[in-house]
Amino acid sequence: MPASPVTYTFLGPKGTFTEAALMQVPGAADAVRIPSSNVNTALDKVRDGSADAAMVPIENSVEGGVTATLDAIASGQELRIIREALVPISFVLVARPGVRISDIRRVSTHGHAWAQCRLWVEANMPDAEYVPGSSTAAAAMGLLDEEGVHYEAAICAPIVASEQPGLNVLAENIGDNPGAVTRFVLVSRPGVLPDRTGADKTTVVVPLPEDRPGALMEILDQFASRGVNLSRIESRPTGQYLGHYFFSIDADGHAADARMADALAGLHRISPATRFLGSYGRADAQSPEVAPYNSDEAFQAAHAWVREILAGAVAAPEHAHGGSPTA
Missing domain, CATH: 3.40.190.10 (Periplasmic binding protein-like II)
Structure with a gap:
């Protein structure tokens, strides 16, 4: 089958x-x-x-x-x-045939697209009103609806305009940041987690255990003390009550890396509600720089040393039995 x-x-x-x-x-x-x-x-x-x-x-x-x-x-x-x-990301301004930039009073697009074209809009259509759209493509397609459309133009991807004959491109490359x-x-x-690539990213959500001085520092220290770099950290309200936040974090490394596994364990100790969202390969394939003492081998050697101590296999110094350390 x-x-x-x-x-x-x-x-x-x-x-x-x-x-x-x-x-x-x-x-x-x-x-x-x-x-x-x-x-x-x-x-x-x-x-x-x-x-x-x-x-x-x-x-x-x-x-x-x-x-x-x-x-x-x-x-x-x-x-x-x-x-x-x-x-x-690049953007174009589209409208139905016959509409000119001077005719535009309302423009629809996704909120992030609007934010990225704000300066262009202010310079070229200073009186234009923003109409929120669920996506850039949805805003553009809405112009083709003869009934009920309540805006004259949309900001969208060039591919949308090229595939819809009912849309005219009034301006190209209108994003404020070309990169x-x-x-x-x-x-x-x-x-099952994706395999380690050596250039990975781990995403977690960490609720702030309690609002007190040093609480965020404790979270960050779980990464810093193990040599794990953070590529993104943002605070978001939980919605439970004012002042209650969680932190969305991207960290360089895979959960299978010893340093990352140790950091995740530390996070769970101080914030048991931590949510693991995945470890996956970075799109840019950039590998992090890892100090020798934060390598998998270093962690393995350290754990082996502790196990030997607990097993009584590490020889005690002579002075521990009453001898002179300088004898």
Whole structure:
């Protein structure tokens, strides 16, 4: 009996940057691909089994973490990040035929796209009002709806405009930062971790155990004392009450690395509600610099030394038996 095809979901509709990220996954072109209207819906499809994995945005080089993803993955049934993808971001301004820039009063797009084009909009359409969209592609496709559309233009990816004859490109490369990149993660249900590559990343969510001086320092010290570099740390409210936060953290290394495993154990000791979100290969394949005393071999040698002490195999110095240390 042939195996069922892999099913992926992504932040849709077709033509989003998220779909471009998904297409970097080997085999995605031949898989079943289902668009989702928002991040929560995409992750819920993974949780209920209607999708094997979801590609969602998690970080942008201009705006930082994507809060919808950080919050959705930090609660509910546990999920695992198994892969990441980087997509260079560029934007175009589109409208229906006959609309000029001077005619535009309202513009729709995703919140992160709007933030990345804010300076261009202020310089070229200072009176334009922002209309939030669930995605850049959804905003552009909304212009093709003859009834009910309440904006004159949209900001989207160039590929959306090129595939829709009913959209005219009024301006290209309107992003304020030409080097902008968005990071996406492929999320599945918990299972076997991806193998170590030597250039890996681990993501965790750590609730602040209690709001007191030094509480955050204790969390950070679990990584610092073991030579684990943090590539991202962001605080997010838990929603329980004012002043209660969790920290979303990306750290360089794999859970199978001795230094990372030791750091994760330390986190769990001081914050038992810590949520492990996965260890996976870095998209940029950059390996961390690891000091010799933080290598796997160093940790193994240290643990072996302690075991020998507990077994009484390490010879005690002579003065411990009453002899002179200088005899």
